[in-house]
Amino acid sequence: MTDVTESDTGWLAPEEMGAARERLPIVYVDAVPVRVDDHGAVTAVGLLLRIGEDGQVKRALVSGRVLYHERVRSALLRHLEKDLGPLALPRVPPAPQPFTIAEYFPTPGVTPFHDPRQHAVSLAYVVPVEGDCAPQQDALELTWFTPEEARDPGVLAELAGGQGTLLLQALAHLGV
16 A cells, blocks of 8 residues: 555645535445454454544544545555554455445435435445554544444444444344
8 A cells, every 4th residue: 555645646735625525425334343253253343543633532433535546445545554553454346346336425315325514325334454553643532342242332322424324234234
């Protein structure tokens, strides 16, 4: 994976990004990191703890934009490394297939997913990770929950923007 800097063509200046967000749907990836046993059964689901733009501490999935001329697989790996650290060892297949597509709207109630900044279309993936995870960048903590604990209404309420719904969809997709 190559390093991406703000001077690369995939990044927009803040004012350009604001203008794009006002006019275009932005492509994102959402990733639900999981631990699996030797038989492939999910034993744990990883949720980040972040400080949101509103200053509140919230749980979150790994999430971020797909840059111009970036493959989806590369975006997944970049965001997993950015949030979980370089030793997380995510197992992203060569041609990843999303378990669903989440449409985030700036207007609440259009879908279960809400992002006040923009209209975003997010490809959502479940990604097994095998290595040591250490939160990076703006992630304060990574907590591993059993699938049952992750379904707890209190945990789901800590996820912002409809990501609780996305987590439930991931768990249903996994059959757990």
